[in-house]
Amino acid sequence: MSVIVMKKESKGRMTDTIKQQEPSPPATISVGAANDAVEEKVSVAPKQVANAFAINPRAFFEWLLPPVIGLGLMVAVWSLIAYQTQGFPGPIQTWHAAVVLFSDPFYVNGPNDQGIGWNILNSLQRVGLGFGFAALVGIPLGFIIGRFSFFSRMAAPIIGILRPVSPLAWLPIGLLVFKAANPAAIWVIFISAIWPMIINTAVGVTKVPQDYMNVAKVLNLSEWKIVTKILFPSVLPYMMTGVRLSIGVAWLVIVAAEMLTGGVGIGFWVWDEWNNLVVEHIIIAIFVVGIVGLLLEQGLLLLAKRFSYE
């Protein structure tokens, strides 16, 4: 009961702040900055292209036009649906709500009502922990499976059976074993993020060029040297692909997991706002999840580029 009361209060607070803060410039800047960051990430392009733009504004315009049309089309369709549907907020309404929301991202109003910043950070923390454990276990496991065919054949049926299982099916097991919601959510991230890393690392190990392994044989290198000087650097690009896929899956799953486990987090927040019928916030959450996912992906892509040798 108390939760519901608190929510009502918080909603009242929101509507107040909308009136107060609508013309507030700092809020606009913060949202604008987030959008700019996305544009920048989208525009990760070779240096020559950037140089070409400096000389040729026409080329820059032609390069920019398609994504702008795409985004415009999305907003148009959205507006149309919002116009046709009762209670579905349009872009402008959502924008105003976002301005309010992002003007105070780190408020704490009790355990179930915290700012959007806290929600994002909590979700990221869960993803980070679950993904981190998955990497710690999955990458070495991938190496072992890829290196020794005995282990590969041993692991094949286990991976074959467990990998297709929907991530949320693991949640009850997590709740049973850990007897708490938060570790259970992290467990779900762990189990869904581990497969791409195991599989890609193992594939990478089997794809190590035979030439390099022949060098290792002729030099009679120790297993440690083989791993550090040949296998690891050679597998790294495959591993990074696995890491990227894993982060993607983890970020996909966290929203669903948090809807079920509750607490502070972007997934829980979506569900909470659905219960409060604040549809603007649900749409904002969708954008936030999408943008954070895009940033994670692009960040890892940049990291992967640093590790490619040829």
Added chain:
Amino acid sequence: MENILQERYVQLENVNMTFNTKKGTFNALKDINLNIREGEFISIIGHSGCGKSTVLNLIAGLLEATSGHLFCNGREIAKPGPERAVVFQNHSLLPWLTCFENVYLAVERVFGGSETQMQLEARTYAALKLVGLSHAAEKRPHEISGGMKQRVGIARALAMEPKVLLLDEPFGALDALTRANLQDELMKIMAKNNCTTVMVTHDVDEAVLLSDRIVMMTNGPSATIGEILDVTLHKPRNRLELAENAEYNHLRGEVLHFLYERHAKKAA
């Protein structure tokens, strides 16, 4: 006993090699018998697919013969080892290591147990200097030319001070001019080092220029040694002088006759 070991430093005895493929078994080599003297330079020449690289891989220990025996210095060859260094056709340098580190990896493995790090580094620099690449020590393989990569490969092999040097079409992927340069350099290096060398090649001039004996192989499947040609040209050899040399041209003719008349490969 000493003499016999020198005469038969590397020994191949009734070596047969059969591969299991998806289409069934494939008999690559049949009854290979070959004795290689200590310090001798042997070329194995033949059409592509005749199993000449297989012979080299057998000596290297990268493959295991289906039947027959291989010996090196009186001991049976069971697995690869640094006393039989290989220069691979495609250089096989590790792209994430610099030229120095690539050579150092080999040096460290062979001498790491008995020498200090400074000595190991000195060996590495000496090997790079030998192939004329002191200036490229800190470069990575993708930053240098194909010929330079192959030289690093040779430096890596020689730095191990191998008893047997195995060259698998070492200059096959290079342009003619670079190839000639590297052949000349290899001749100089071999004159100093004088280690037993087996080179696989499909280049007739290269074989005659560099070898003491040329092992000519028949076409596969079931390829075997067709003929062995003694190259009696005195060393050091000079490619310009040899161009006019009657014996050189005669030997060259012999190899060409073997390859293109008696064992001509049918057009695929």
